[in-house]
Amino acid sequence: MLSAVPPPDQPRILNMHFFMPPAVRVVELMTCGVTHAAIFPFLYAELTRLKLSPVVVKKESTGFLFNRIWAAIKRECLTVIAEGVGSPEDIDGVWTQMFGSQEGPCRIMDQVGLDTVAHIEEHYIEERGFNPSARDFVVREYVDKGKLGKKSQSGGLYPPQPENPPSTSQTLYILDLGLTNLSAPLASGRVLAGSTDGKTPLTPLSTFESLPDGITALSNRLYWTAMGPPSTNTGSIRSSTLSGGDITTILPPGAVHTPKQITADRTNSFLYVSDREGMRVLRFRPDGSDLTVLVQNGDFNDPEHKRDQTRWCVGIAVDPIHRLLYWSQKGPSKGSQGRIMRAGLDIPRVETAENRSDIETLFSGLPEPTDLELDVETETLYWCDRGELPLGNTVNCASVARGAEAEVEEGRSEMERKLGYKIILSGLHEAIGLQLDLGNGVIYASDLGGSVYRFNIDGSGKERIYEAECAFAGIALV
Incomplete structure (x- = not known):
């Protein structure tokens, strides 16, 4: 190409390397061999002004800095295989x-x-x-x-992935906590409706919510939690039709302290919610009746109990077939004291929510587990973790079938054997919401960084379908 440029103009030519995806802000600058030296500080300043991150390659090279390093990585990976x-x-x-x-x-x-x-x-x-x-x-x-990779029906280094696009007839409901509205961060939450491919703009169904965190659907209605100002015991459960009409309060402020994730037992028509500072797990009917405390980890009127974040309940999942309840206790922020617990849907006879003896700790030492989802058929539990990398800001899964821990762990990586679970996706930004779509083989996840992602069950094919100046929390798919 350079030979086609008149010699007097050749000093104006240089090599520039932008990266994909555009979120990577690095730009490499390299001489063509005769590039005028004054061009580099000029472009460096201009690119910096545009919020990019320029890097000047010191001399002409076959391949930019990253290309050469990446080529070596690819070469060694292929050699290992x-x-x-x-x-x-x-x-x-x-x-x-x-x-x-x-x-x-x-x-x-x-x-x-x-x-x-x-x-x-x-x-x-x-x-x-x-x-x-x-x-x-x-x-x-x-x-x-003919194994060329993703573009080939024969696959590549990985087997071919079946094309199974999510149904566009489904609606994705997403909660915005409202924390990015600095003028009223505790009363600017929204319930939003979008599409599974992200091509439909998010539409507000309800606004001025007080820190909405978890959302689910049951019998053609939406149910979501409103945490209220932290530590004030003013949380509530709200509901509307799927189109956002007939908004009503199911559990009034004070009936639940700081409700987090909410889930539905569609077999028995119950709703379950984890109550964070309430240190409990609750069950109730869609009209708010039959409110029952199933797990009670402490007394929120006791300041010492309330400060102990290892008691706080956050995520929730229910297995109506095996009659089991799962919940997360996140522990201190980024504290690696998180746990995922399990108990029966019914409190054992002559026992109470405070002293029930059937509570199991399935996983401990987790960075900071948040929302849960359960594949009841395979008894596979999925969860988000908003703790620090490398184990936090992830989506994870593990078999929770009785006796699964005793099975031969063939095909598992060394990391999976060590942890006892599998990290299927990382790189989220304060991961919160999680929604399985088993019929289409995909998962949706949201984070406080303002992104909603869709990816395959195995963690591949991650794509950001929504990005906004929001603090996204719970997700529901209808």
Whole structure:
């Protein structure tokens, strides 16, 4: 290209490397060999003014800084696979845990296309004399067999993923806590309606809510929690039709202290809610009747109990088939004292919510677990964790079937065996809301950073479907 430019104009030419996705703000600048030195400080200042992060490569090179480092990573990953040292799943699992990234190098190579990976490696071999074994391996075992990655029906380093797009007839309901409205952060919450593909603008169904946190649907109505000002015992449960009409209060302020996630038992027509500073789990009918305390971890009138965040109940899930209740106790912020608990739907005879003996601790030492979801058929529990990386700001899953811990853990990564659960997605920003869509094989998650994501059950294919200046919390799909 440079040879086509008149020599007097060649000093005005340079190489610039932008990154994808656009959220990555880095821009690499590199000379074409004769670029005028004054261009670099000028572009550096302009790019910085535009909130980008410029990096000046010190000399002309075959490949920018990142390209060269990334090429070495790809080359070694392919070598590890070729030698049978590790699988793509092993490599990506270690990578995402170490660096907190959304995708590992093998998954990214599949997205780019293995034919493109081979072509780039061919260029480096010609220019820099590298060992061609990694290139030869990917061409022989994948490219020549039509296994080009995500764009190929034959798959690539990973098996092909079935195309199963979510039904666009479904509505995604999302809560905005309202914390970004600095003039009234405790009374600016909203109930929003959107679409599963994010192409429909979010529509407010209710506004001026007091810190809405959890949402679910039952019998063609929405039910959501309103926490109220923290520590004031003024939380409530609210409800509306699916279109936002007939808004009413099911449990008035004071009937529940600081309600967090809410879930529905559609088999028996009950609602369940975790009450954070109330340190309890509650059950009630859709009209607010038959309010029952199932778990009570402390007395919110006791200041010492109320300060102990290990007692706080946050997430909730119910299994009406096996008659089991699951909830999270998040512990102090980023404190790695979080737990996920389980008990029966019914308090044992002659016992109370305070002293029931059937409570189990399934997982402990978690960074800060929040919302739960349960695949009842497979008895797989999913949860968000808003704690610190590498284990926090994640979506996780584990089998909670009785006796599952005694089964042979074939195919599990070393990290999964060590933790006792699997991290399927990382890189969220204060992860809160979670919604399974088992029929379409996808999961939705939200975070306080203002994003709603959709991704496959195994954590692949993550895409941000909504992004706004909001603090998103609970999600429901109808």
